[in-house]
Amino acid sequence: MLFTRDALTGIASGEIDLAFRRWRRPAVRPGTELRTEVGVLVIGEVEMVPETAVTDRDARRAGFADRERLLAGQRPGEDRRLYRIGVRLAGDDPRIRLRQDTDVSAARLDEIVAELGRVDAGSRRGPWTTQVLELIAGQPCVSAAELAAQVGREKLPFKADVRKLKERGLTESLATGYRLSPRGMLVLGRLRASGQG
Structure with a gap:
């Protein structure tokens, strides 16, 4: 699971604590640790959600101005489902x-x-x-x-x-x-x- 540099900066500062991805199947599970340039990230809840459940507040927590921009940035595909993923910085990269x-x-x-x-x-x-x-x-x-x-x-x-x-x-x-x-x-x-x- 990849993050942009801006998203990593937001996660490190605590401004971002959600991510959304449209996947065929989840690429991460709760508890997964990801080493990044800002430190080790830990994945929280991974939940499939309908697009209608995504709010502007969710979008801001994921680093987007609003839900429309968040959804526009997702991968297209009828075989893909939208997942809401909790994410937090756990500490420095060992x-x-x-x-x-x-x-x-x-x-x-x-x-x-x-x-x-x-x-x-x-x-x-x-x-x-x-x-x-x-x-x-x-x-x-x-x-x-x-x-x-x-x-x-x-x-x-x-x-x-x-x-x-x-x-x-x-x-x-x-x-x-x-x-x-x-x-x-x-x-x-x-x-x-x-x-x-």
Whole structure:
């Protein structure tokens, strides 16, 4: 479930606590957590509602001026139903704290390196984690499309790989491109020292 930057800002400030989506089937369930640029969002009630039940007040709580604009922004389709979704900010994205954490023992660094080795071993195209870390380290703020092209990859699969590194607190997304986090630089140093960099 995606939100615009304006909607995320509204959720973070508490001005927005509802969302509406026209889906074939619900894409989220109550209790689902979504990590976003403003922090972790938690989904509340997910309820199918008729359009006639949507009020101007509901629309404002979802970040729209009125119900007419809210409904006009929904996906069309006879096979789709309108859902009213509660949403709130639950706290900071834990990856933010993780990527700043460089108080890591040598044994933990070795565990992280071994974990990246398992990711590489499970990849159909072979090892890639160190290559991507090196690429980002050498070219921060370069777009995903440009980085992907340099290693003969398509942009979307490349971005999916970078997200795997981001989950481990090793990279940070920027307005354009990426950079290594302090933790990522530490891990890359360990990979280099072990001859894997």
